[in-house]
Amino acid sequence: MLHLHGYPRECILWWQLRRWLVLAIAMARFYMQKGTYKGLYKTIQKTLKFFQTFAVLEVVHCAVGIVRTSVLVTGVQVSSRIFMVWFITHSIKQIQNEESVILYLVVWTVTEITRYSFYTFNLLNHLPYFIKWARYNFFIILYPVGVAGELLTIYAALPYVKKTGIFSLRLPNKYNVSFDYYYFLIIVMASYIPLFPQLYFHMLWQRRKVLHGEVTVEKDD
Secondary structure (H helix, E strand, O other): OOOOOOHHHHHHHHHHHHHHHHHHHHHHHHHHHHOOOOOHHHHHHHHHHHHHHHHHHHHHHHHHOOOOOOHHHHHHHHHHHHHHHHHHHHOOHHHOOOHHHHHHHHHHHHHHHHHHHHHHHHHOOOOOHHHHHHHOOHHHHHHHHHHHHHHHHHHHHHHHHHHHOOOOEOOOOOOOOOEOHHHHHHHHHHHHHHHHHHHHHHHHHHHHHHHOOOOOOOOOO
């Protein structure tokens, strides 16, 4: 395993933190100016899509040791977010003002600011206890709320998907293959049932180890 130390690693972690801070500031500024979340997604969508698409690099960062976390867990998280951004919220514009969209965006933003603050200060060997505490406590509420936001967004998209047939492939066609995006989304929603508890209880296990002093140096997941 290759482990990168020093300046390049600090720059990468700072860039990851900075991109979520930029998004948080943009969302806060919009709400303060408009007094509503209506139109928020349209305003930040370019920034969100750019940042979230390039989040695939996070999987590489995990693989080479820049961030000490599970490649599998990061891969699942990144792919699910890219799916939510491009194949749900971007593609089905009728749902972009749904409260559930704002819900998962806020949760993602708070979660990632907390996570990369933890990584950055930990790398600098100057980790404030509050950031450590936040890293292993905020998720208790944020994870279920974020999942609820994602599921409600997909659910809101279902009528439009069924009506328009977006991303579906009907027979007959030259490939002799059919695909129904509507039922695919239902399967995606059902997949949260086995996947979410595994990730959630894994974080609870990490929390117990770190905050209750069962280990001195934790692996950050």
